Amino acid sequence: MNPASLRAKAPDVFQAQFTTTKGDFVVEVHREWSPHGADRFYNLVKAGFFDGVAFYRVHPGFMVQFGISPKPAISKAWDNANIPDDPVVGSNKRGFITYAMSSNPNSRSTQVFINFKDNAFLDPQHFAPFGQITSGMEVVDMLYSDYGEIPPMGGKGPDPDKLENEGDAYLLKNFPMIDKIKTAKILPAAPAAAPADKK
Numbered sequence: 551m552n553p554a555s556l557r558a559k560a561p562d563v564f565q566a567q568f569t570t571t572k573g574d575f576v577v578e579v580h581r582e583w584s585p586h587g588a589d590r591f592y593n594l595v596k597a598g599f600f601d602g603v604a605f606y607r608v609h610p611g612f613m614v615q616f617g618i619s620p621k622p623a624i625s626k627a628w629d630n631a632n633i634p635d636d637p638v639v640g641s642n643k644r645g646f647i648t649y650a651m652s653s654n655p656n657s658r659s660t661q662v663f664i665n666f667k668d669n670a671f672l673d674p675q676h677f678a679p680f681g682q683i684t685s686g687m688e689v690v691d692m693l694y695s696d697y698g699e700i701p702p703m704g705g706k707g708p709d710p711d712k713l714e715n716e717g718d719a720y721l722l723k724n725f726p727m728i729d730k731i732k733t734a735k736i737l738p739a740a741p742a743a744a745p746a747d748k749k
Contacts, residue, residue, distance in 0.1 A: 551597055551624050553631035560592035565684070565737040568600070571729045572693055575686025576737070577647055584636040584680035587649055587658065591680060592736065594660060599624070600734040604721055606708040608695035608729075610666065615650055616731065617661030618710060620718035629714075633658050638678040642669040645687050646679040664690055693729045 566577045581588040594600060599619065607615035619625045634656050642648055642665050649658035664683060665672075683690060699705025708728065712720050721728055 551599065551627060553628055556593035556597055558589070558593055558596070560588045561739065564592060564739070566591070566595045566734055567737050568686075568734045569732045570605075570689060570693070571732065573686060573689035575689045576684050577681045578684045579681035581680075583640050584649075584678045586633040586636050587678060587680035590633050590649075590658070590660075591662070595734045595736055598734075599660065600731050602718065602730060602732075604708070604713070604718075604725075604728050604730045605693045606710065606713055606721070606725075606728065607663075607700050608693050608697070608707075609699055610695050612667070613663040613665050613669065614690060614693055615661060615663040617650070617659075618713050619660070620721075620730075622715055622717045625714040625717070628660050631659055632656050635676060636678045636680075638673050638676060640679040642672040642677055642679055643682075644668055645683040645690075647681045647683070648672070648677045648679045651677070666691070694727050697725055697728065 560579065560581050562581050564579050566579065568575050568577065579588050579591060602620040603616050603618065604620065605614050605616045606618060640646065644665055644667050647662055647664050650661040650663055651657040697707040700707045701709045708721060708725050
């Protein structure tokens, strides 16, 4: 999975279906909200990047984060495959999906999060939503959260650095209840409506 080869332009609007260990949810992406973010997400889904990926950070009342490959070799390949920042044109409302990033500019890569509630305080911090959950938000709400926050945030949940370096074996040994994505796929575009008959 070579990041340099995954550069297709996403449709203006598309949907991706995620089948998880708790059920299915659908993300509708709007390219105008975040062009670089939408293109990256489209390519990741099409390439099967999210298959087997864990919801490793589930913070009730805030958000759920995912996007670290279960395969260390793939994580390493994507380690510095960042995309340029996009202006924030939407808001981090409940059900909206956004890239995780560091405080450095242009640091978005493969990790994304879904907002459990309205988190407008993230908007001025340059977190640009690129889509929203259009069905299955109740599935997102049910994702296993008892492991708590991740260590960099003072919790005892999965360590993202160990997950990147050790892959799925780290989770199976230490966090067996964690929920995962089984498969993710781009849904076919809805057919255009037929023109009305003229009378």
